[in-house]
Amino acid sequence: MRGHGFLLANYVPGTSLVHRAPLALKFLLVLGFGFLSFVIVDWRISAAVLAVLAGLFLVSGAGVKRLWRAVRPLAPVLVVIGLFQWWQLGAPTAARIVLNILVCVVAASLLTATTPVQRILDGVVHLARPFRRFGADPERFALTIGIMLRSIPFIAGTFADVRDSAKARGLERNPRALVLPVFITSVAYARQTGEALAARGLGEAED
Amino acid sequence: MPAVAFDQATVAVETENFPQPKVLLDAVNLRLDEARIGVIGANGSGKSTLLRLVNGLIQPTTGTVTVDGDDTVRAARKVRRNVGFVFTDPLSQLVMPTGREDVELSLRRSVRNGTERRRLAEKALERLGLLHLADQSIYELSGGERQLMALAAVLAVDPAVLVLDEPSTLLDLRNRELLRRTLTDLDQQIIMSTHDLDLALDMDRVLVIEQGRVAFDGAPADGVAAYRSWCLQGLDATRRDAT
Numbered sequence: 001m002r003g004h005g006f007l008l009a010n011y012v013p014g015t016s017l018v019h020r021a022p023l024a025l026k027f028l029l030v031l032g033f034g035f036l037s038f039v040i041v042d043w044r045i046s047a048a049v050l051a052v053l054a055g056l057f058l059v060s061g062a063g064v065k066r067l068w069r070a071v072r073p074l075a076p077v078l079v080v081i082g083l084f085q086w087w088q089l090g091a092p093t094a095a096r097i098v099l100n101i102l103v104c105v106v107a108a109s110l111l112t113a114t115t116p117v118q119r120i121l122d123g124v125v126h127l128a129r130p131f132r133r134f135g136a137d138p139e140r141f142a143l144t145i146g147i148m149l150r151s152i153p154f155i156a157g158t159f160a161d162v163r164d165s166a167k168a169r170g171l172e173r174n175p176r177a178l179v180l181p182v183f184i185t186s187v188a189y190a191r192q193t194g195e196a197l198a199a200r201g202l203g204e205a206e207d
Numbered sequence: 208m209p210a211v212a213f214d215q216a217t218v219a220v221e222t223e224n225f226p227q228p229k230v231l232l233d234a235v236n237l238r239l240d241e242a243r244i245g246v247i248g249a250n251g252s253g254k255s256t257l258l259r260l261v262n263g264l265i266q267p268t269t270g271t272v273t274v275d276g277d278d279t280v281r282a283a284r285k286v287r288r289n290v291g292f293v294f295t296d297p298l299s300q301l302v303m304p305t306g307r308e309d310v311e312l313s314l315r316r317s318v319r320n321g322t323e324r325r326r327l328a329e330k331a332l333e334r335l336g337l338l339h340l341a342d343q344s345i346y347e348l349s350g351g352e353r354q355l356m357a358l359a360a361v362l363a364v365d366p367a368v369l370v371l372d373e374p375s376t377l378l379d380l381r382n383r384e385l386l387r388r389t390l391t392d393l394d395q396q397i398i399m400s401t402h403d404l405d406l407a408l409d410m411d412r413v414l415v416i417e418q419g420r421v422a423f424d425g426a427p428a429d430g431v432a433a434y435r436s437w438c439l440q441g442l443d444a445t446r447r448d449a450t
Contacts, residue, residue, distance in 0.1 A: 010304050010344050117308040122321055139315065146312065150302050153346065192299035199264055199292035200313060200361070202302075204284060 037100035046099035215270035245410035254400040262290035291366035297357035307341035331363035351382025
């Protein structure tokens with residue numbers, strides 16, 4: 001089972017300015033860049049923002065390799081989107097859309113590369129506390145985020161494995177041979193994860 | 208040692224192709240209070256069902272299962288806190304991107320303070336010699352390291368009983384030996400299913416499960432010999448039928 005193809009970078013221990021920045025600030029940064037991607041209309045500004053974020057990523061010590069690994073799985077999709085938008089709306093718009101998507105991915109990767117998952121989960125628990133009055137368990141919010149972070153590479157890895165086995169049988173052009181096994185494996189994985197959580201007593205209502 | 212007791216525990220499931228429920232485990236009566244208990248048997252014999260009953264992952268259709276007097280259905284949460292479970296495939300057990308994060312996840316419910324949680328997680332990892340791998344992606348670990356990481360995450364909350372479902376099946380010889388030595392040093396009561404008969408010989412007591420029933424219960428050497436003999440008899444009979 002391959003676990004590559006993760007969109008968000010794993011945590012890299014360090015003491016950089018980005019590592020030491022308050023979690024709330026980093027959360028706001030990601031949200032802010034997500035919002036900006038709807039607002040920015042000039043591709044040159046998008047490129048500048050992306051350059052700043054990439055610079056921060058490198059300053060944090062997470063490295064070029066990790067940055068590339070965060071972006072690489074998205075590359076084929078970006079190429080398709082870029083070409084389509086270029087054909088429909090012209091080069092500047094295509095460049096802006098592609099760069100804005102990259103801004104969101106790099107901003108999210110900057111957060112996960114410089115913040116331990118447990119700190120992110122603590123932040124989610126803190127944010128979810130007001131929902132307790134409606135009967136929600138904040139720890140469950142955190143657990144959901146944690147599982148999501150872990151499931152993305154699993155499903156990406158499953159897709160890579162299935163693609164290889166389809167290729168080995170000469171079925172790489174058959175969509176059923178690609179989609180069905182990924183779907184079945186993902187459902188099985190969800191069941192196994194549920195069982196593993198139940199075995200550890202995680203996700204149960206608070207005492 | 209805590210006592211795990213099965214009283215007429217039966218597990219039956221409805222299946223589409225059969226009018227009667229399929230019996231996975233048939234009226235099992237056992238009291239397990241030895242430190243090391245091995246469960247052996249063929250694939251599909253009911254070993255995993257027996258183990259899953261111990262921490263309440265499966266509920267008995269009839270009868271009861273108790274751990275130190277606590278019913279696995281009525282006191283499910285308390286039982287799960289006292290019984291750690293290690294699966295065959297650690298990748299389905301490790302739910303966080305790195306080992307450190309997974310161990311910390313185990314501790315989230317009992318330790319609210321982040322710094323203390325981190326300290327205890329490091330202690331749990333250090334205990335199994337895994338601290339240097341704490342921040343590595345679980346995908347970058349070897350099979351043995353992953354299995355030990357899953358074990359560390361379970362042991363972090365200090366359960367009284369440790370249940371392991373074929374933990375060495377996916378491991379090579381070296382990692383199997385590493386796991387065996389690690390298990391030897393643990394204080395917990397261990398109930399483990401395995402196809403590794405050498406590992407079964409290390410136990411204090413061995414159960415052989417055949418078609419949902421306890422076919423043998425006793426000394427490891429006798430249990431392993433009985434299991435070998437039944438397997439060979441079954442194989443010979445199949446070959447005779449084929450010819």
